[in-house]
Amino acid sequence: xxxxxxxxxPATCVHCGELAAGPCAxxxxxLCGACCIITEGGTKPYAICxxxxxxxxxxxxxxxxxxxxWIALPIVVLVLALLVLxxxxxxx
Ligand SMILES: [Zn+2]
Ligand SMILES: [Zn+2]
Numbered sequence: 001x002x003x004x005x006x007x008x009x010p011a012t013c014v015h016c017g018e019l020a021a022g023p024c025a026x027x028x029x030x031l032c033g034a035c036c037i038i039t040e041g042g043t044k045p046y047a048i049c050x051x052x053x054x055x056x057x058x059x060x061x062x063x064x065x066x067x068x069x070w071i072a073l074p075i076v077v078l079v080l081a082l083l084v085l086x087x088x089x090x091x092x
Contacts, residue, residue, distance in 0.1 A: 015050060024049040 011020040011030030020030030025039075025046040036047035 022047060024052055026052040 011023075012018060013020050013032035013035050014029045015035040016032060018032040018034070021033040021036065022031060023029065024031055024036070026048050029049050029051075031047060031049050035050065037050060037053040038045045039048050039053070
């Protein structure tokens with residue numbers, strides 16, 4: 001059995017040092033299943049770290065505003081693109 005280099009080992013939770021289950025959805029620090037905080041801020045729940053949860057507080061309004069802007073912006077771009085295409089190909 002080869003010597004294992006632990007610098008290349010899976011990440012450990014920033015809060016308790018246990019083997020991380022996945023990264024924080026906001027700041028991407030490694031988190032274990034016990035320390036992550038599940039936040040339902042969209043179509044599916046996602047896990048964030050305690051620091052991000054504390055920074056966000058209990059208000060989901062700002063998060064929702066960001067999500068809405070992320071959804072609305074591509075739609076606005078798409079509509080503008082369709083209008084441009086319509087002007088280019090519809091004028092003939
Ligand atoms: Zn942990
Ligand atoms: Zn975080």
